[in-house]
Amino acid sequence: MTEIQPSAPLVFRWQEARIAAIAPVTARVKSFRLAVAFADGYRAGQHVDVRLTAQDGYQAQRSYSIASAPDGSGTIELMVEGLEDGEVSGYFFDVAAVGDVIELRGPIGGSFSWDAPDGGPLLLVGGGSGVVPLLSMLRRRALAAPDLPALLIYSTRTRTEAIALAELEARHRDEPGFTLVLAVTREAGGRRIGSDTVAAALASLGSPTRVFVCGANPFVSAASNHLVAAGLARGVIRTERFGG
């Protein structure tokens, strides 16, 4: 696979980032726009590490995928899911306000990332908030490779819990070459991603040269197995997992 092969070691330094905007995404997810120096210098799919420091010096760190693609705004977008009793997500949900400054470093990660020269067809498979780095790739595609065939299989428990659903449906309607396949698992008539979903996606998309799968562990394991069983080479599939 082609990706950045840095000749000099990458160094990720902590930097300050001001919260430029906060917006609700779903009942459990909020969007944070952060002003950072590298706002035009990252690859879709990369993540940042966030560090919060209490008065007494106690620190907590978490990793968040970037949802945006470089867009000239001088900011990156993170989407934070409010977790029950979440130490860091609780801060983002209950405390953080526009103008506040947090520390972060990045962009980190080259394996799970995509840019136009990497080509396609591009197959994206996301479960729940695992769609966030895939959203970044779709935003990048729209700007840099609008003719590239791409298909997103998005598994969500309910439509109201789906992240950026309006945007994804608008892209499906307006962007030639992009198809959204929504798999709603907890509603009447709902379905999980199965071998039939994958077979239909591959028939519609053609043979993908780049495949990215992101979500919780069991989701990524199941989806990867379906993709391999459908005949995709392991080497074209990149995965990113979160949670236990």
Next chain:
Amino acid sequence: MVTRGFVGRRRAPGDTGTRLPPGQYLTQDFPILQIGPNPEVDLATWRFTLREGARPIKSWTWQEFEALPRTAWHGDIHCVTKWSKFDTAWEGVSVDDLLADAGIAAPTDYLLAEGYDDYTTNLPVADLVGGQAMIATRYAGAPIEPDHGGPARLFVPHLYFWKSAKWLKGLRFTRKDEAGFWEMRGYHMYGDPWREQRYTGD
């Protein structure tokens, strides 16, 4: 820099605080991190090979490997993605016993651990000998599941867990400390969780 309004959840009382390296949190789960799907590893054709550069030194079949002396280890593991897991139990073949069976001392000071998924990670030999590391084949009393790197993975608990390469197919001794997969992408060459060596320059 103090974050306005951030209090944080203090570490649990007892020994959790002293057992948790800086920036880590405790999980009861066993998260899985890897770069792609699990590779297909068949015990009938599985081989474990020690190499010096490109030259093979010795190779073991699964049956031969299972006949080597066994080492057990019990303790805490730490992942660079910030989770730590306490009281894990592993069993396998120590690097010391492996070298003894090959009838050699380590020919160089560094090596690359190589996985069946073409993952690599670099380690100093000094961190693998003296009972510090093993090629693990059992976790919590059972064969290691493919999701956790079975049938055999490297196990180096005093370093961040990306150094404990899954689906291990061999160790390749190198003359210099050559960067592996993540190390080429900005991760720390050594990766000591107690010094919080996550990335280059940490």
